[in-house]
Each structure stands twice: as structure tokens, then as C-alpha cells.
Amino acid sequence: MNLFLLLLVELQEATLLVWRAVRHPFRRPLYWRETVVQMDTIGFGTLPIVLLAGFFIGAVLALQTAGTLRSFGAQNYTGRLVATSLLRELGPVLTCILLAGRSGSGIAAELGAMCVSEQIDAMRALGTDPFRKLVRPRLIALMTMAPILTIFANVIGIVGGLVVAITFLQIPSSVYLASAREALNYDDLWGMFLKTGVFGLIVAIVGCRCGLRTRGGTVGVGQSTTTSVVVSIVLILVSDFFLTRLILTLSGTA
Amino acid sequence: MAKKKLSVLDLRIGLMTLVAIMVLVATILTISGDLNPFRRELIVRTRLSNVDGLRPGAEVRLSGVKVGKVQRVLLLPVPESTDAAQTVELELALEPIIDGKPAGERVRQDSKVILGSVGLLGDKVVDITPGTLRAAPVNDGDLIGGASETTIRQIISGADDILANFTTLSDSLKQIADKINRGEGTVGRLVSDAELYNNLERTTAEAARLVQEIRTGQGTAAKLIGDPRLYDDLDAAIRRVEKLLADINDGRGTLGKLATDDRAYLEVVAVLERLDRTSAKLEDAITRLERGEGTVGRLLHDDKLYRDAEQTLAGLNQLLAGLERGEGSAGKLLRDPQLYDNLTETAAQANQLLIDFRQDPKKYLTIRLKLF
Amino acid sequence: MGEYAIEFQDVHLSFGTQKVLDGISFGVYPGETKIVMGGSGTGKSTVLKLVLGLLKPDSGRIFVDNEDITDFSESQLTVMRQKIGMVFQEGALFDSLSVYENVGYRLFERGADEEEIEETVRRMLRFVNLEDAINKMPAELSGGMRRRVGIARALVGNPKIILYDEPTAGLDPPTARTICELAIKLRDLEGVSSLFVTHRIQDALTLADHHATIGDNGEVVIVKNPRGQTETATTFLMLRHGKVLLEGDADTFWNSTDPYIRTFLELD
Numbered sequence: 020m021n022l023f024l025l026l027l028v029e030l031q032e033a034t035l036l037v038w039r040a041v042r043h044p045f046r047r048p049l050y051w052r053e054t055v056v057q058m059d060t061i062g063f064g065t066l067p068i069v070l071l072a073g074f075f076i077g078a079v080l081a082l083q084t085a086g087t088l089r090s091f092g093a094q095n096y097t098g099r100l101v102a103t104s105l106l107r108e109l110g111p112v113l114t115c116i117l118l119a120g121r122s123g124s125g126i127a128a129e130l131g132a133m134c135v136s137e138q139i140d141a142m143r144a145l146g147t148d149p150f151r152k153l154v155r156p157r158l159i160a161l162m163t164m165a166p167i168l169t170i171f172a173n174v175i176g177i178v179g180g181l182v183v184a185i186t187f188l189q190i191p192s193s194v195y196l197a198s199a200r201e202a203l204n205y206d207d208l209w210g211m212f213l214k215t216g217v218f219g220l221i222v223a224i225v226g227c228r229c230g231l232r233t234r235g236g237t238v239g240v241g242q243s244t245t246t247s248v249v250v251s252i253v254l255i256l257v258s259d260f261f262l263t264r265l266i267l268t269l270s271g272t273a
Numbered sequence: 274m275a276k277k278k279l280s281v282l283d284l285r286i287g288l289m290t291l292v293a294i295m296v297l298v299a300t301i302l303t304i305s306g307d308l309n310p311f312r313r314e315l316i317v318r319t320r321l322s323n324v325d326g327l328r329p330g331a332e333v334r335l336s337g338v339k340v341g342k343v344q345r346v347l348l349l350p351v352p353e354s355t356d357a358a359q360t361v362e363l364e365l366a367l368e369p370i371i372d373g374k375p376a377g378e379r380v381r382q383d384s385k386v387i388l389g390s391v392g393l394l395g396d397k398v399v400d401i402t403p404g405t406l407r408a409a410p411v412n413d414g415d416l417i418g419g420a421s422e423t424t425i426r427q428i429i430s431g432a433d434d435i436l437a438n439f440t441t442l443s444d445s446l447k448q449i450a451d452k453i454n455r456g457e458g459t460v461g462r463l464v465s466d467a468e469l470y471n472n473l474e475r476t477t478a479e480a481a482r483l484v485q486e487i488r489t490g491q492g493t494a495a496k497l498i499g500d501p502r503l504y505d506d507l508d509a510a511i512r513r514v515e516k517l518l519a520d521i522n523d524g525r526g527t528l529g530k531l532a533t534d535d536r537a538y539l540e541v542v543a544v545l546e547r548l549d550r551t552s553a554k555l556e557d558a559i560t561r562l563e564r565g566e567g568t569v570g571r572l573l574h575d576d577k578l579y580r581d582a583e584q585t586l587a588g589l590n591q592l593l594a595g596l597e598r599g600e601g602s603a604g605k606l607l608r609d610p611q612l613y614d615n616l617t618e619t620a621a622q623a624n625q626l627l628i629d630f631r632q633d634p635k636k637y638l639t640i641r642l643k644l645f
Numbered sequence: 646m647g648e649y650a651i652e653f654q655d656v657h658l659s660f661g662t663q664k665v666l667d668g669i670s671f672g673v674y675p676g677e678t679k680i681v682m683g684g685s686g687t688g689k690s691t692v693l694k695l696v697l698g699l700l701k702p703d704s705g706r707i708f709v710d711n712e713d714i715t716d717f718s719e720s721q722l723t724v725m726r727q728k729i730g731m732v733f734q735e736g737a738l739f740d741s742l743s744v745y746e747n748v749g750y751r752l753f754e755r756g757a758d759e760e761e762i763e764e765t766v767r768r769m770l771r772f773v774n775l776e777d778a779i780n781k782m783p784a785e786l787s788g789g790m791r792r793r794v795g796i797a798r799a800l801v802g803n804p805k806i807i808l809y810d811e812p813t814a815g816l817d818p819p820t821a822r823t824i825c826e827l828a829i830k831l832r833d834l835e836g837v838s839s840l841f842v843t844h845r846i847q848d849a850l851t852l853a854d855h856h857a858t859i860g861d862n863g864e865v866v867i868v869k870n871p872r873g874q875t876e877t878a879t880t881f882l883m884l885r886h887g888k889v890l891l892e893g894d895a896d897t898f899w900n901s902t903d904p905y906i907r908t909f910l911e912l913d
Contacts, residue, residue, distance in 0.1 A: 039719075048754060059282040062289055133739075141737040144697050145798070146726045147754050148719065167293040174296055203304045208297075 033224050036231075039150035040158055054156035061122045061157075062164035068121065069114055069168045070175050076109055077101055077176030081183040085190070097190055098199035101180035102173075106207045110173040112259050115165055115218035119251035123226040126157055127247035130230025131240040139231065149231070158223040165219030166212055173211075206270035214262050218255050225251045314366040315376040316344065317401075318416045319386040324361050327388060327397040333365045334400045335379060341367035343399060365399060376411075383408035442626070476589060477548055481555050510590050649708060650675045650806055650838035651696055656705030658691060665691050666702070667887035673840060675805070676878055678832045680849050681842045682909070683884035689842040690734070692884075693808045696840065697731060698722040709806070727751075730799030731808040736791035738783040738798070744770070745779045748798045769797035773827060789820035796827055807831060807839040813848050825851040826867050832878060833857040834865065846909060853879050853895040883909075 080101045088094045130153060133139050142149050177199055184190040229247035233239045324346060333341040345364040363386070367376040381404030389400050649672040658666040665688040673679045681689050694700040695707055698714055706715045714725055738747045746753065748769055749762040770776040773793040783791055792812050799807060809828065813821035825848055831837050833856050841852065860866035881898040883890040885905060891898065901907070 048756060055282055055286065058286045063282075063285045066289065136735065136740075137733045137737040138739055140694070140697075140699055141731070141733055141739070143699055144726060144729070144731040144733075145751050145754070146723050147750075148723065163290075167290055170293040170296050171289075200303055203300055205301075205304060208300065208304070 029228075032232075033228055036150065036154060036228055037158070037220075037224060039148070040154040040227075043151075050152055050156055053152060054159050057156040057160035058164055060125075061118070061160045062167060065118055065121050065164070065168060066171065068117055069172050072113060072117060073105075073110070073172035073175040074179035076113060076172075077105060077179030077181075078183045080104055080109070080176070081180035082187065085184070085188045094188065094190060095194050096198055097184055097188065098177075098180065098195035098197070099202040102177055102199040102202035103207070105173045105176040106202070106211055108259070108263070110169045110176065111165075111211055111214040111218060112255065114169045114172045115215060115222060115255050116252055118161065118165060118168070118219070119222045119225075119255065120248055122161065123222040123251045124244045124248045126223070126226035127230040127233075128240055128244045130227060131233035131243040134231055134233045135236050135239060154223075154227045154231075157227060158220070161219040161223040162216055163219075165215040165222075169211060169215045206266065210262075210266035210270070213266065214259065217258055217262060221254045221258065222251050225254065313369055314341065314344075315369055315380075315411075316413050317365045317367060317380060317411055318362060319365065320349070320360075320362050320416065321386070321388065322360055324363065325388055325390075325397065327363070327399065331396070332391075332398040333367060334398055335367075335371065336403050337400065338371075340371050340376065340379075340401075341365055363399065365401075377413075378410045379403065380411045381405060381408040382411060384411070474547075478555065479589070485555070506587070506590060513590075648675075649673060650677070650710060651840065652708040653692070653695075654706045654708070656695065656702045656707060658688075658695070658700065658702050664887055666695075669705070669884070669887070669889055671882055671889060671892050673838050673880075675838050676832075676836045677880060678828070678839045678841055678852065678878060679880045679882050680852060681840055681882045681884065682844060682846075682849065683890075688887055689844075689884060690810050693731065693810050693840060693842060696806075696808060697726060697729060727802060728804050729806045729808065730802070730804035732792065732795045732799050732810060732812050734810050734812075734814060735788070736783070736795035738791055738794060740783045742783075743779075744775070744781050744783070744786070744794050747783065747794060748801060750798060751801050765801055766797075769800050770794075772800065772830075773797045774823075789816050789823070792816070792824055793827070796824075800831075805837055807837050809839060809841045809843075811842055811844070813843060813845060818847070821845070821848065822851060826855075826857070828852060829855055829867060830857045830865055834859075849881070849895075849898075 081097055084100045085094050085097045088096055088100065130139075133142075133153075139149050142152070180199075181192060181195050184195045185192050226247045229243040229250070233243040235242075327343060327346060329343050329346055331343045332339050333343060342365075343363060344366040347362045347364070349360050349362055365386075367380070369376055371379045380401055384404035385402045387400045387402065389398050390396060391398050651673040653669050653671050656666050656669045657664070669692070671679070681692060683689055691700065695702060696709060698717055702715065706713055708714070709725060710728055712725065714722065717725065738744075739750070742750070745763075745766055749766045752762045752765060766779065767776055770779055773796055775790060775793050775797065778786060778790060778794070783794070786794065796812070812824050812828075816824065828839070828841060829852060832839065832852075841848070843849070854870050855867050856870060857865055857867050880892070880894050882892050883898075883906060890903060891901060891906060898906070899910070901910075
């Protein structure tokens with residue numbers, strides 16, 4: 020099978036995966052507990068690193084852009100630049116890449132290990148649908164936690180920029196915050212939700228897919244984990260481009 | 274994963290989600306401009322002929338202070354004739370209370386709306402003039418007048434030449450100032466060259482002494498009297514001086530012109546005062562001379578002075594001859610009316626230029642702002 | 646066709662280019678234990694997976710409890726699987742759950758209440774003699790104990806068909822014997838139909854030469870069959886190169902003249 024067919028098969032499998040996970044949304048059992056556990060693991064567990072990364076990204080952004088802006092006499096726009104960059108691009112993309120690295124690989128490893136030790140088969144033998152019990156909670160968790168984590172990342176990023184602005188750039192906090200506030204608009208908001216939703220979906224699908232088709236023992240698990248991270252990140256970046264284009268077109272600023 | 278752990282997890286996620294939602298809500302409210310969506314805003318309308326790219330959401334200011342936003346930009350129906358002044362209507366949403374007073378009282382019926390732009394990037398804002406107390410307060414929905422203000426762009430396009438001319442003028446002035454500083458040119462020399470003055474001073478001093486000696490008929494002076502050659506020289510010198518004075522009197526030559534000019538008189542007075550002081554010193558010296566003290570006393574018995582005087586007179590003669598011929602700085606000054614004419618002319622022109630400039634700056638100033 | 650608990654009709658299955666099952670046909674009567682033998686990698690586990698519907702055949706038909714499951718959808722299979730219990734190689738316990746949660750898995754999923762679950766779990770663990778391990782984690786158990794817990798888990802819900810996937814592989818003889826005795830108990834006292842996949846002839850011997858009865862005190866006793874009498878409820882299925890080499894009762898097996906089988910028997 021050549022590459023193209025392979026991709027097609029993968030696409031089909033991924034679609035099937037999602038379909039099996041989400042169909043009959045109201046049929047028992049609903050697996051609430053699993054979903055909550057996943058949301059906690061993914062959301063709360065990734066929160067510290069998201070906050071840390073967000074803070075420093077905001078700080079670096081402010082540091083880098085202030086210099087350039089100053090040559091236009093526009094350093095008071097720093098807040099606006101930091102806020103816009105975070106809201107539109109860095110917040111969603113970086114948060115979801117962190118999620119891919121942390122949660123996506125975790126999912127792939129966990130499901131992969133279960134797969135090679137026949138636990139998935141056992142689950143099916145015992146009458147449980149692994150898609151509904153394993154995949155769906157993770158899917159829901161990722162798609163809900165990604166926007167929430169991104170919001171945290173954006174806020175802390177703006178704060179990071181603020182700290183730098185006050186300490187190193189001699190920009191008063193009121194100026195920074197006022198110009199950051201100017202940057203907020205509805206288009207960026209719904210764009211952020213769209214992006215994080217799609218990225219969360221990608222991380223979940225890739226992680227589960229890689230996990231569930233692991234073959235070959237511990238080596239296979241390692242490979243699945245690596246593949247899941249790499250593919251997630253690549254897909255996130257590629258789709259980011261197209262989503263950005265879409266958002267800009269729809270919001271009329273393309 | 275016992276059931277009781279679930280509540281802790283629940284709590285943490287719930288908290289996170291709650292915080293995120295609150296941030297979101299705050300953001301949305303911030304975007305929509307105010308944290309209190311229930312305030313009634315005062316709507317003021319205005320009509321303009323051109324809004325130059327103004328968009329809804331742009332800032333509205335009162336005397337430069339932000340008081341609201343542009344709510345709507347509406348195109349009015351196509352006018353009957355082409356010279357209709359108003360084709361666009363703006364709806365401005367103002368805060369209901371501005372600095373303690375209701376917005377309606379801050380903006381009056383005779384307030385005017387001006388469009389402006391802010392900053393290098395050309396963000397558009399609407400500025401409202403405060404109007405006067407004579408006019409009535411504004412109510413919701415009222416229409417106030419609009420005026421268009423020149424934007425930076427217009428200034429830029431209309432003021433091209435001024436800067437160029439300004440540059441040229443300042444260059445010329447600069448050159449002149451440089452020359453003066455370096456001691457070049459007539460005025461320069463005059464200003465920077467102390468030597469001339471020193472010469473004049475010395476000459477005057479010597480002359481005074483000489484005269485005194487002649488009067489007292491002593492020593493060298495006697496010789497002077499006895500020596501016809503010296504007398505002839507002196508005679509010639511005196512004659513020249515006479516002629517000079519005659520010139521001056523008639524107003525010929527630069528010096529003459531200067532003499533008829535008040536300013537020059539004042540300066541001469543100053544010089545004379547100096548001379549006065551100098552002759553005072555001289556008297557002192559002569560006294561000593563009479564008492565036979567000092568060098569001069571000796572000089573009276575000394576040939577040297579005679580010889581010196583001879584030389585000095587010769588020098589003086591030369592100087593005066595030179596002056597008469599119009600050599601050297603002072604000579605040129607004395608003899609060359611052209612220079613004075615030039616100076617006067619230049620002064621007059623400068624004056625004229627300044628008047629012109631004041632009348633119509635646009636002709637002279639060009640501001641060429643080249644942006645990268 | 647109506648009498649079999651499990652029936653395969655001319656089943657073919659390939660993984661990629663490798664043909665694993667090449668026209669397999671057999672039947673398992675209710676209450677019968679069929680011992681499936683063959684060298685490693687001959688598709689024995691595959692047969693079990695086909696019964697469960699975890700795999701689908703390329704061609705042929707499969708019947709479980711009089712139903713043709715060959716084309717069943719996942720949801721139909723889920724229902725059908727309630728009747729089957731499978732014991733996996735290595736036990737395949739869920740390592741993030743305790744023994745209690747593992748064994749009671751089916752009941753947890755169904756949403757039964759705590760008391761019922763606990764009572765059932767304890768009963769099953771008593772059956773496999775592991776009641777003390779009820780709160781341990783799978784990582785704390787030995788291989789044999791894990792298999793036994795696996796059996797206990799498979800038994801919850803009282804399935805009529807039990808599938809054993811090399812349950813004695815890698816175990817020392819005494820532990821292996823314990824496992825076989827459990828299978829005997831299930832066969833004789835509970836009347837389950839089963840497919841017992843193994844490549845060890847000792848298991849075959851144990852299963853064929855013993856039966857379980859209730860002793861005088863009421864407890865279960867494993868008794869060796871009298872000489873010459875073998876269990877009629879135990880049959881053999883020998884697979885080689887994806888084909889059925891032999892299907893028959895114990896005597897047929899012991900007295901087979903096929904050289905491959907003789908090698909198998911003599912390896913003992």
C-alpha cells in the first residue's frame with residue numbers, strides 16, 4: 020500500500036474511532052467517573068506547566084517586541100501586541116502542544132500498554148466497549164480542558180508581559196493593561212475556541228489511535244508514544260495555519 | 274479510585290472551569306466596552322461630509338478626554354446636489370456621567386464634532402468641543418454640528434516648500450555666522466580682529482602725546498618744529514585728516530555714512546570716552562614727564578624719541594594713506610560705500626523675507642515627512 | 646446445527662499474507678470440554694478470539710449458542726459475550742484496578758449494587774481459593790494467582806461457555822495442576838462448555854483422567870478416573886498448519902497413528 024492509501028486508511032480509522040466513541044451518547048453506562056478522572060488528570064495535571072510556560076512566553080514576547088516597537092515610538096502598544104499574539108496564536112498552539120506532549124503521550128502509552136497485555140481484548144470479552152469507556156472520556160476531557168487551559172495560559176501570559184513591562188521596559192502598568200484591553204475582540208475569542216477545540220480533538224484522536232493499535236510489546240508502546248506526540252504536534256501546526264486563515268477570513272481582517 | 278476521591282477531583286476541575294468561565298465573561302464584558310452593561314448611554318448624532326475611515330468602536334473624546342465610542346456609522350441617502358456638505362451620519366455613544374456631570378450638560382448644542390487621528394498609525398478618533406454655556410444642554414439623540422479638521426495628511430501635502438526654503442535660509446545664515454566667527458569678510462574681521470582696534474588705540478595715544486609735546490615745545494617737539502621735513506610730513510598728514518574729516522562731514526565714504534547714522538555716533542561717543550580715559554592716563558604721563566620722571570623724561574634728552582616719532586609719523590602717514598586708498602579693513606570701511614550698501618541691502622532683504630514669511634508661511638515652509 | 650454450543654464451519658482467516666486458519670470446522674457440544682492442541686503460533690488463540698467475535702473470519706461461519714455470529718455488529722456481540730467467559734494468557738487483569746474491582750468488573754459495568762457485587766466476588770474468589778487477595782493489586786500477585794483471578798473474573802455472570810487461552814503456560818506443575826483442577830470442577834460441577842487451548846500434553850492428561858465430585862463432607866474432590874475409563878465429556882482438537890489434524894475423543898487421541906501427534910505424545 021502506498022503512502023496515500025495508508026493515509027486514507029488512517030483517516031478512516033480515526034473517523035471510526037471518533038464515531039464509535041461518540042455514538043449513542045445517552046446509552047448507559049455513561050462513564051462519568053472516568054470522564055471526571057480524565058479531566059482532572061489532563062486539566063489540572065497540565066495546569067502547572069501551562070502556567071509556567073505561559074508566564075515566560077508572555078514575558079519573552081514583551082521583551083522582544085518592545086525593542087522593535089520603541090523604534091517606532093510605539094512601545095505603549097506592547098500590551099496590545101502581547102495580548103493579541105497570545106490570544107490568537109501562542110495561547111492555543113503552545114497550550115495544545117504541551118497537552119500533546121504531556122497528555123497525548125500519556126494516553127498513547129496507557130492504551131498501548133493495555134493493548135499489548137490483552138486488557139483491551141479482555142475488556143471487550145467482558146462486554147465493555149473500550150471506545151466508550153476509554154476513548155470517549157479522554158476525548159471529552161481534552162476538548163473541554165484545552166480551551167480552559169488556554170484561557171489560563173493567556174491570562175498568565177499577559178501577566179508575564181506586564182511584569183516585564185513594569186520591571187525592564189519602564190512601561191507603566193496602566194498603559195500596558197489599557198493597551199492589552201484594547202486588543203480584546205470577539206473574533207479572537209471565538210477563534211481561540213475553535214482552535215483549541217480542534218487541537219484538543221487532534222491530540223485525543225492521535226493519542227487514542229496510536230495507543231489502540233500498538234503491537235509488539237514494550238517496544239511497540241514506546242513507538243506509539245513517540246508517534247503520537249510527533250503526529251499530534253505536526254497536525255496541530257498544520258491545522259493552525261488553515262484555521263487561522265479561516266478565522267481571519269470570517270472575521271474580515273484577512 | 275474509590276468514590277470519595279471523586280469529590281476532590283470534581284472540586285478541582287470545577288474550580289478551574291469556574292475560573293476560566295469568569296475570565297471569559299470578564300473578557301466579553303471588557304470587549305463590549307464597559308463592565309456595566311446596564312448603563313444608559315447618551316447618544317449624540319452628527320453629520321459630516323467625510324469620515325476618512327472612521328469605524329464603529331473608535332474613541333470619542335471631549336476636549337481630548339475619552340468619553341465614549343462611535344456606535345454607528347451610517348451613510349445618508351444620496352444628496353440632491355454634489356455640493357451637499359453632509360453625507361455620513363455618526364452615532365456617538367457617550368458615558369452617561371462624565372466626571373460628575375451628566376453627559377448632556379458637558380456637551381452643548383453648539384459643540385462641534387471634529388475628526389482627528391492619533392498616533393503614527395493613524396487611528397481615527399472623534400473629538401467634541403465643549404461648546405459654551407450659552408447653548409442648551411444636549412439630549413439623547415440630538416444632532417450637533419461637525420467640522421472637518423485638517424489631518425496630518427493635509428498638512429503634509431500642503432506644506433512641502435516651506436521646509437525646503439527654511440533649510441536654505443538657515444543655511445545661508447549659518448554660513449554668514451560661520452564667516453563672522455572665523456574672522457572672514459569685512460564684518461568678521463571687524464568683529465574678531467582686535468588688532469585694528471589696538472592699532473587705532475596706539476595711534477591715538479601717540480598722536481595725543483605728540484600734540485602735547487608740540488604744545489609744550491620741548492625736546493623732540495622742538496626738533497619737530499625745527500625740522501621742516503617733519504613739519505611737512507605732519508602738514509600732509511593733517512591735511513589728509515582734514516580731508517578725511519571733510520569727507521566724513523559730507524557723508525562720503527562708509528565712515529561718513531556711519532557718522533550720519535545715529536548708531537555710529539553712539540559708538541564714536543563710546544570710543545571717545547575711551548579716548549578720554551586714555552588722555553587722562555596721558556596727562557598723568559605728561560605730569561611725570563614735566564617732573565622729568567620716567568622714561569619720557571629721559572626721552573626729552575634723548576634723540577631716540579625723535580627718531581621714534583619720525584618712524585611713528587611715517588607709519589601714521591602710511592596708515593592714513595592706506596585708509597584713504599581704501600586698504601585694510603578700516604580703509605575699506607572708510608572708503609568703500611559699496612560695502613555699506615551691501616550691508617544695508619542685506620538687512621533690508623532679510624527684513625522683507627521675514628515679513629513675507631510671516632504673511633504666508635506656507636510659501637516658505639515645507640515639511641517633508643518621509644516615513645521609512 | 647442446533648445441538649452445538651460452539652460450531653465452526655469452514656473458517657478461513659489470514660493475517661496479511663499469512664494464512665492462519667485454512668478451513669477449520671468443528672463443534673463443541675454443551676457441557677463438552679474440547680482441548681485444542683497444536684504447536685505454538687498455530688492459530689489456537691485465534692480460534693478463541695473468533696468465538697468471542699474479537700476477530701472476524703475471512704470466510705466461513707461461526708455459531709455460538711445457535712446464533713450465527715459471523716456478521717454480528719459490535720453491539721450484538723456485546724450482548725452475546727455475556728454468555729461467554731474468557732481466561733486470557735497472563736490473566737490480562739486490569740492493572741489499575743484491584744482484584745475486587747477486576748473480578749466484579751462485569752457487575753460494576755452493569756451498575757449492580759455494592760452488596761451483590763461483593764458477595765459474588767467473594768464467591769468467585771473462594772472458588773479459586775483466593776479470597777484473601779480480594780483487595781490486592783494485580784502487580785502484587787504471582788503469575789498463577791493472576792490466572793486464577795482471571796478465571797474468577799471470567800466466571801462472574803455465570804457464563805455457559807468458557808474459553809481458556811493457554812492458562813497453564815509458564816506455570817510450575819503444581820500451580821498448573823491447580824488450574825486444571827479448576828477447569829475440571831467447572832466442567833463436571835457446573836456443566837459449562839469450554840475450549841481449552843494448550844500446547845502441554847500434561848494438561849490433556851490431567852483433564853482426561855480426572856473428574857470432580859462432591860465428597861462425603863460436601864467439599865469438592867478431584868478423583869482420578871478408574872483405569873481404562875476416560876472422560877467422555879473431554880474431546881480433542883489438533884491443529885497443524887491451519888488445518889484440523891484430528892478431532893475426537895481421548896482414546897482416538899492416545900491411539901492416533903499420525904506421526905506428528907505421536908511426537909507430541911512422546912514429548913511427554
